[in-house]
Amino acid sequence: MRGLVAAASAVAALTAGLAAAPQASASPTATSGTALALTPPMGWNDWAHFQCGYTESTILANARALVSTGLAAKGYNTVTTDDCWMQSSRDANGNLQADPSRFPDGMAYVGQQLHALGLKFGIYEDAGTSTCGGYAGSWGHWQQDANLFASWGVDYLKLDGCNVPSVSGQTSVQTYQSAYQQMSQALRATGRPIVFSESAPAYFEGTADWDTVLGWVGQYGQLWREGYDVATYDSSKPNTSRWSSVLTNYGYNNPIHRYESPGNWNDPDFLIAGDGGLTADESRSQLSLWAEMGAPMILSDDVTQLSAASVADLGNSAVIAVDQDTLGHPGYVVSQNGTLDVLTRPLAGGDRAVAILNRSGSTVSASTTTSAVGFTGGSGCTFGVKDLWSGATSTTTGSLTASIPAHGTAMLRITPSAGCGGTVQQGQVTGIGGKCLDDSGSGTADGNPIIVYGCYGTANQQWTLPGDGTVRTLGKCLDVPGSATTAGTYVDLRTCDGSAGQQWAYQQSGNLVNPNSGDCLDVYGGGSANGTRLDIWPCGYNQDNQTWSLPQ
CATH class of the missing domain: 3.20.20.70 (Aldolase class I)
Structure with missing residues (x-):
């Protein structure tokens, strides 16, 4: 491709529980049905x-x-x-x-x-x-x-x-x-x-x-x-x-x-x-x-x-x-703050690959944790850490640190010990203009507004997908108040209660749909300014303000 002209996605939902694994290829190119390029x-x-x-x-x-x-x-x-x-x-x-x-x-x-x-x-x-x-x-x-x-x-x-x-x-x-x-x-x-x-x-x-x-x-x-x-x-x-x-x-x-x-x-x-x-x-x-x-x-x-x-x-x-990992699950962004991007990739056998990109023009000391990149931990749990560029190995109970040169990327392979428990999908949710789904002011009171804001890697921009259809931050759930079905209803943060207003289904097109209303999570008015609130609204055709990248 040498130049761009003009043209992609209404497709089936990946899952109603927000925890679907990548799906197998349906595109063999031989009459034998040989599956190609599985990595x-x-x-x-x-x-x-x-x-x-x-x-x-x-x-x-x-x-x-x-x-x-x-x-x-x-x-x-x-x-x-x-x-x-x-x-x-x-x-x-x-x-x-x-x-x-x-x-x-x-x-x-x-x-x-x-x-x-x-x-x-x-x-x-x-x-x-x-x-x-x-x-x-x-x-x-x-x-x-x-x-x-x-x-x-x-x-x-x-x-x-x-x-x-x-x-x-x-x-x-x-x-x-x-x-x-x-x-x-x-x-x-x-x-x-x-x-x-x-x-x-x-x-x-x-x-x-x-x-x-x-x-x-x-x-x-x-x-x-x-x-x-x-x-x-x-x-x-x-x-x-x-x-x-x-x-x-x-x-x-x-x-x-x-x-x-x-x-x-x-x-x-x-x-x-x-x-x-x-x-x-x-x-x-x-x-x-x-x-x-x-x-x-x-x-x-x-x-x-x-x-x-x-x-x-x-x-x-x-x-x-x-x-070339055989699980075939791509990595996703855990956090971005303008200087550092942290990504995690689930691997076959339970390991995770963590990449930390330094966008700046000088060396940066970076840190994250095993819990931030998706490990749940547990009593007596330790993690083996291998630096894939230096070859150095170490053991940690949770902290991950690296000195990263200008425009460099640390790449670590994390191996949990026996008894470390499972993993969870969590990280930032990114939408229109590259802005992040944000719990306004880090408030945890029921009814706290949900907005879009520049990505800073803060805790109120870290969302967990536990696999039950909810989307959570700071221990509370993304919620349509009263399980309303009226288009234009603002979403907010509330105590998780299993209500229909807290259920979300992610579609491959990037839409995050509330099945109760049938509406999409929407940035109000198509805005991208910091602080713009989110609501539910009928799903449109590949609208930027209704397209989200989730940590899964």
Whole structure:
């Protein structure tokens, strides 16, 4: 995806009890029904470093470097050729043609060479009439192109969304959905298991249709680009900072973890860790955050030029293990205060991965607790703590501390001892304008107002989802007074009593619905100013003031 045009989500409720686990993929791409990408795909793509400045030799040299550095053995095993590999026109039979100046031996040869190295073969195409670079697109050639890719031994298809034409009688969302559905069906019909990466959501970022598209892409593929591209490398200015781009992509990706599950992955774009434009600490931050979010780890550097230190960071087995955790439950934000972001990720076997991002330009001493990141504790309970970057291990009864360099991210794996009890989903609830659901003034008297406010990581912005349908802070419940059903009724904080006004159901679209009234938790009037109250109101179409990111 090179530019954003316009387009995602009315979908089924995840749970009535606010404690649903991620759900299994429903998107096999082979007629055998083979489940694909049950953990986030890993590999390499040329685009963010080379753009169109590559050849067959470039692709194969980087493939060999993945093997020789050991990165392929660590999981970076799918090599994808991005835009510009093909000619602008098809041959007499309507088939795509490789650019002979770039690929004198053809794409089947590239696939053969990659397979001989023990790697997988990825390729780029576009759902439109032409690619973002102006080359032949797949529009109207779905099965023909899928069959051609399968004949070349392709294992992974990235389908962009530039130049998708308007279709009479269809909305843009419907046209995109039809295109991606047809390519998904075509891939399945080949009988070859081909992982399908969709770019459709990225073309609707910033519109009311974004959540709608995010709601259906999982039916057709295993991963999807949902927003802006990461900043590309500029060889004329190799040290120009790209850190703000990494933060931007992290920022739009982490609130939508509700769309992820084994076989379905949000893709915030390439890893540029180790490349020009990031410091070593910033590179480790990107790796940490992508792993914490369960994002695909698709490297886009010149692997042949990576330093030994960068290879070691990219190949950090403990960080990769978090990304590839088989539970497939993405991490979520516990708290943000403008300087530090704290995220927690449930892992298979009961561990949790904790990432603490330092946004500031200086070293910060950070602290949190095991209870804050979701452990309930218990008598005699201790926790093993492993720093995934230094390798240091320690034991704690609750406190977690780290000294984090500028733009760095501490990454810890927390292992509870026997008798530590269970875990709970808790953290901040984020809504319109990135503002937090806030118990006004930290009041605990019944009737205390609930508002939106800037996120500060304070206790009155920490909400617990105990699994009984309630949403709690400071020991009390988010409440519709008197279990009212009148639209516009302000919500508040009250003693938990099991009433219908304290029941909430979270939908994948991000709506938090009170089943008693059928209305959505709503920021009054669509406001985002600090102190704006919350009410219940009929659920609209992907309204920002009714879309919430919950700690689950």
